[in-house]
Amino acid sequence: MGARDPHHHPLDFLTNPERFMAFSRWAAPMFGAIAAVLAVVGLVLTFAAPEDYQQGDTVRMMFIHVPAAVICMFIYLCLGVASFLALVFRHALADAAAVACAPLGAAFTVLALATGSLWGKPMWGTWWVWDARLTSVLVLLLFYLGYLALRSALEDEQKAARAAAILALVGVINLPIIKFSVEWWNSLHQGSSTLFAKPGDALPAVYAWPMLIMTLAYLSAFGSLWLVRIRSQVWRRKARALALQQAEG
């Protein structure tokens, strides 16, 4: 048995680029496989669930809309934490993690808005309404797009990273606004029917299970794709450093 390295930190596999690449090499496909299995089980339960007595077959959209809405907020939280670590500790891998999750967050937000709109038309009679929940999620999408635009607009990569990180941190304020919007303001959107549901509002098991499993599938898929995109960022930075070395002769 070798002596334990006194400088070895338990989170080295996330903060040291080489260890991260070794960790993510097996972790990314593992999360991808878990996501695929969960998605199959979730879809089986989705189409085995009975029609809702009020919403009919549109209830099945809940199993793809709610997970997208939950995950797009979770990804923004990841973006905020990674941006904070990059801004305060100037950690390159944290910055790579931040830039890697933004396009995924934007895609999940578009999904949440689009599937919500397709659910809203038959249930509310309208595709869109400027109510607090819908508007605050639209603002979330604008924060994601603003972050991506800022990163690509400035030529100096460090300046772009710093400006985008500050924007990402400002946007974190929007997360509690989205969460509590249905309680703070009158809204067409329903309140929580899962973890924070009021007594009597909780989903029956036949709907709660597919939603939970699909949420875990989305979460695993995000985990896998996030790792792949961080790996991409590490290679991109390595390529950039090598190109600079070559240019300098």
Add this chain to the structure above:
Amino acid sequence: MHFDFDAGKYAVYVWPAFALTAAAFVWMIADSLASARRWRREAERLQALKEVSKEAKR
């Protein structure tokens, strides 16, 4: 287990929602993998060039 794929009058809303979700996942997977592959190849190409020029200098 009984599966219900007949969304009746709501099919026009339900199926596009599922199709859109599938399309978004296909894009996310394809874009992530393509980008990773592109940068990995570029980094490997530049690394090989660096090795070659190092050898040439010797």
